[in-house]
Amino acid sequence: MKTISSVVENYIKTKPFLQSALAQGIINLTSLSRIIGPEIEEQLGKEVRSGAVVMALKRLSSDMEFRATHKILKVLKNIGEITVRSSLTDYTFLLSDTILNSQASLLKEVNKNKDAFYTSSRGVNETNIVVSNALNTMVETLFREEKMTQKVEDLASITVKLPEENVVIPGIYYFIFQRLAWEGIILHEVISTTNEFTIIVGEGQIDKAFKVIKDLKNL
Template sequence: MRRKPSLVKIAQRLILSMPYIIEAMKLNIVNYSSLARLLKEDMERLSGRKLGEGSVKIAVLRAVKSLLEEYPPPERLSRALRGSELRVVEGLSVLSVAMHEGDKLLEGLSQVEKAKFVQFIQGFSAFTVVAEESVASELLSRVSSRNVLQYLREQAAIILTGPPDILVTPGVVSHLAMSLSSRGINLTEVLSSYRDVIFVVSRSDVGRAVEVIRNLLEVLERSAS
């Protein structure tokens, strides 16, 4: 018979499903009695038994201690983003096609000259190209319309180029993405290329997205001085 996970493991699973709680934990601003009350019903459901508030709180505290040991200290994240450069490329489109149309996209890309921005992503369900609108439009003409899964125009890429530490520091992309999502900004695509972290957003969200990231970088610079 398969054993049910311990209360600590259950608490860890629930906390990991709430990234905003994890960020608050890192800042040591969580009321753990309130967190235990929040998780109690789900912990009872997953454990299959009634639980007292005391046992839930103990499990939560042990789960938090274990989780915090896995995360890098805040100053390491600050160091990984400090001094980053920010650029914006507008006038982009995002084209996703069925897998068997990928060769046509590659052939089309090989004939593109002087494209200012092209990103090609191969997944398990689709090929996706992020490129300036003229390039994406040309590629679109090469594939059957029934195999076009997505074609989004009026997109923009926000490119953050960080120091070498950005390559080896966990949590950089998630920290940036959470900051953007907290402002209701949808990320069409999230890409990376060496020290570049690239967020593709709708052109209508560019101003707010740049403001969020610049504010984050300025706070990190001030905290370092």
């Protein structure tokens, strides 16, 4: 049986930004109840008083605030080293029968330059390679037979070391990326390992992105 509380909760869960704003207590619940009231009534099939929706929102926001600020923030306060690199280029190539050979050749050259930045990710149809600008000529030479679909320069990276418990706490990446989105930061790439993640952003946004991530330790 549907209840006002369950319908309100399901509605809020479909609106990630609204969910986060509720958890932080920055929304006028009375105004919100008037806005979502018609949809709640439609799902319940009956008239619903605004006060009942407000009460459901209050209970939900209190519960969400606890969940958002307990386990997740405990992990974020223990964020480790944050490393920033600039002057990067992001290449996208279509997958082919020879692309692994091209990557192997590139890795041999990268190993000769310990100061160079290199990371890559592989999807179903394409692969991305992010390198220091100094390696651009090498990449374009070694991958000259591959189909390049995109090249973006003037990028920077932020690599964040997370505590080991990040793998058993749901919502950590959402919490981080939601705050980056709120600041209007465009993520060109996201690369992660078990206890690290790297975001690639435009050099013009690197200072703002770094501040957002650094401030997570003080929430």
